[in-house]
Amino acid sequence: METIKKEAYKHKTGFWQAVKSLVSGARLTLRHLANANKRRKPVYVTDDSYFKQPDGLATLTYPYEALPVPDNGRYRLHNEIEDCIVCDLCAKVCPVNCITIESVKATEDIGVTSDGTKKRLYAPVFDIDMAKCCYCGLCTTVCPTDCLTMTPVYDFSEVNIKNMIYHFTDLSPEQAQEKQLLFEKQQEEMAAAKAAALAARKQQG
Amino acid sequence: MPMIAFLLTLMLLLGVVIVLAYAERKVAAFMQDRLGPTEAGPYGSLQAVLDVLKLLQKEDIVPALADKGLFKLAPILIFAAVFAGFAVIPISPTLVPAGIGIGVFYLLAIISLDVIGLLMAGWGSNNKYAMLGAMRSVAQIVSYEIPAGLAILSAVMVCQSLDFQEISYQQGVLMNAFPGMGYETNWLFGIQALGIDTTNIGGITTWNIFRAPMLLVAFVIYFIASLAESNRAPFDIPEAESELVAGFHVEYSGFRFAVLFLAEYSMMVLVSLVAVILFLGSWNTPLPNIGSIALANWTTGTIGEISGNLWAAFWLISKTFVLLFVQLWARWTYPRLRVDQLMHLCWKVLTPVALVIVLLAGIWRLLMI
Ligand code: SF4
Numbered sequence: 408m409e410t411i412k413k414e415a416y417k418h419k420t421g422f423w424q425a426v427k428s429l430v431s432g433a434r435l436t437l438r439h440l441a442n443a444n445k446r447r448k449p450v451y452v453t454d455d456s457y458f459k460q461p462d463g464l465a466t467l468t469y470p471y472e473a474l475p476v477p478d479n480g481r482y483r484l485h486n487e488i489e490d491c492i493v494c495d496l497c498a499k500v501c502p503v504n505c506i507t508i509e510s511v512k513a514t515e516d517i518g519v520t521s522d523g524t525k526k527r528l529y530a531p532v533f534d535i536d537m538a539k540c541c542y543c544g545l546c547t548t549v550c551p552t553d554c555l556t557m558t559p560v561y562d563f564s565e566v567n568i569k570n571m572i573y574h575f576t577d578l579s580p581e582q583a584q585e586k587q588l589l590f591e592k593q594q595e596e597m598a599a600a601k602a603a604a605l606a607a608r609k610q611q612g
Numbered sequence: 613m614p615m616i617a618f619l620l621t622l623m624l625l626l627g628v629v630i631v632l633a634y635a636e637r638k639v640a641a642f643m644q645d646r647l648g649p650t651e652a653g654p655y656g657s658l659q660a661v662l663d664v665l666k667l668l669q670k671e672d673i674v675p676a677l678a679d680k681g682l683f684k685l686a687p688i689l690i691f692a693a694v695f696a697g698f699a700v701i702p703i704s705p706t707l708v709p710a711g712i713g714i715g716v717f718y719l720l721a722i723i724s725l726d727v728i729g730l731l732m733a734g735w736g737s738n739n740k741y742a743m744l745g746a747m748r749s750v751a752q753i754v755s756y757e758i759p760a761g762l763a764i765l766s767a768v769m770v771c772q773s774l775d776f777q778e779i780s781y782q783q784g785v786l787m788n789a790f791p792g793m794g795y796e797t798n799w800l801f802g803i804q805a806l807g808i809d810t811t812n813i814g815g816i817t818t819w820n821i822f823r824a825p826m827l828l829v830a831f832v833i834y835f836i837a838s839l840a841e842s843n844r845a846p847f848d849i850p851e852a853e854s855e856l857v858a859g860f861h862v863e864y865s866g867f868r869f870a871v872l873f874l875a876e877y878s879m880m881v882l883v884s885l886v887a888v889i890l891f892l893g894s895w896n897t898p899l900p901n902i903g904s905i906a907l908a909n910w911t912t913g914t915i916g917e918i919s920g921n922l923w924a925a926f927w928l929i930s931k932t933f934v935l936l937f938v939q940l941w942a943r944w945t946y947p948r949l950r951v952d953q954l955m956h957l958c959w960k961v962l963t964p965v966a967l968v969i970v971l972l973a974g975i976w977r978l979l980m981i
């Protein structure tokens with residue numbers, strides 16, 4: 408060990424040493440130049456050649472080429488609103504409060520999700536602010552219908568930060584208002600029915 | 613006629629510089645395992661042109677406290693000094709912008725003007741980085757002119773001429789076609805005693821580095837010194853980006869920067885051309901005549917005709933590009949020298965060796981006649 412160390416620190420001098428080191432340096436860069444016809448390939452990390460691409464250019468021409476990302480990577484969220492039961496769990500668990508949900512109770516039957524859960528709520532607002540999101544993935548874990556998932560998309564910068572808020576609702580504002588009115592009307596009707604029933608009971612009593 | 617020569621040389625120079633600027637970026641990228649420019653045009657080939665266009669559109673900023681006269685004049689002076697050097701460079705046996713008999717002397721003199729331009733730019737900018745860069749630059753160029761001059765001197769002593777065109781003719785099969793040299797002979801290695809006449813063999817055997825082998829050392833000395841004179845790595849301490857930002861041209865922008873940039877690359881081209889003419893056979897073909905296979909004659913063409921001009925220009929420019937490539941290669945291989953190392957190399961290594969070469973060249977000349 409000692410001897411190796413000494414050798415490494417030994418200062419080499421002299422004309423021929425200088426020439427030798429100049430030549431070896433020049434050969435090194437020339438070898439890289441000669442290997443410039445080879446390119447790194449955009450292969451996935453499990454590929455055998457991923458860690459063995461010794462020669463050639465290391466740059467990938469992103470965005471034309473990009474290394475594939477893992478399936479379970481945490482990137483941009485996507486909500487399949489058809490399958491969302493608007494349970495609000497994701498909004499509650501989110502550590503940075505970047506999910507905004509407003510719900511309206513449905514007055515009629517609005518069907519079931521693809522896994523058979525009954526849907527009872529409309530979501531006039533289902534916004535996720537991707538600029539705030541820290542990609543922790545908690546929301547996708549708690550989602551009971553697995554409709555909130557992470558996609559492999561990671562390159563989605565925007566010029567206007569407002570565009571970083573993604574709107575997932577499938578209702579237009581008019582539809583939302585209509586559902587709200589329907590719900591209020593039903594509430595009123597129920598309240599009226601209740602009041603009538605109460606009055607009837609009082610009379611009986 | 614002088615106007616046409618001027619414009620043609622300028623066009624040719626611009627073309628070469630554009631190619632060189634692109635090549636520099638690609639070579640640098642490939643040596644560092646990168647891709648280099650890829651977007652503008654096929655393989656990024658329009659990058660250099662677009663860079664120039666961009667520079668021309670930029671605002672021309674003159675710092676408020678700069679010495680405006682010096683600041684504005686400096687780029688023009690620098691470029692004019694370098695460009696004037698091209699006037700005496702022969703492109704082919706019959707084509708030379710200004711064929712004057714003391715071309716070598718003129719070239720050395722006019723290139724030295726460059727130093728004044730650099731100092732004007734550095735001083736006029738009123739910026740400490742620019743000033744430091746300019747002072748280093750001047751110190752370096754003035755020092756390295758000595759080994760470069762001695763190396764050139766040894767070539768001139770072997771050729772016994774200060775005329776670039778005459779030096780060119782001497783290094784090939786066309787030697788006897790030059791007026792006044794009708795009965796000269798080239799001997800192998802320049803030694804008459806060996807008795808091997810290479811006048812009609814031509815090719816590489818009549819190049820100066822072959823006619824007088826110690827000129828090979830002179831060539832290496834000249835090449836190293838020329839790197840320093842054109843402020844190229846590993847002697848780029850005047851422009852050391854990491855310490856001086858950009859040296860003497862740190863305050864320049866827009867068109868003026870483009871002119872400085874052009875001057876710098878022209879300087880590279882010029883020093884390579886001079887090296888090719890003085891040591892590497894100028895516009896002569898490297899292929900010798902071997903018996904009945906007259907490679908040299910075939911690749912030389914006829915003097916004064918299109919074929920002769922094209923072959924000569926082709927050989928001159930390709931040899932120049934090889935040297936330019938070596939300049940790029942050195943830049944992307946070697947780290948920058950310290951100032952003391954730079955001066956050590958110049959005064960304690962190159963200058964003494966060059967002096968010995970001058971002495972040897974004088975002795976060799978005696979063997980040649
Ligand atoms: S990934 Fe985390 S931060 Fe982003 S929305 Fe889901 S819970 Fe919130």
Ligand code: SF4
Nearest residue numbers: 491492494495497550
């Ligand atoms: S947790 Fe899932 S189902 Fe519940 S509101 Fe969020 S996305 Fe919809």
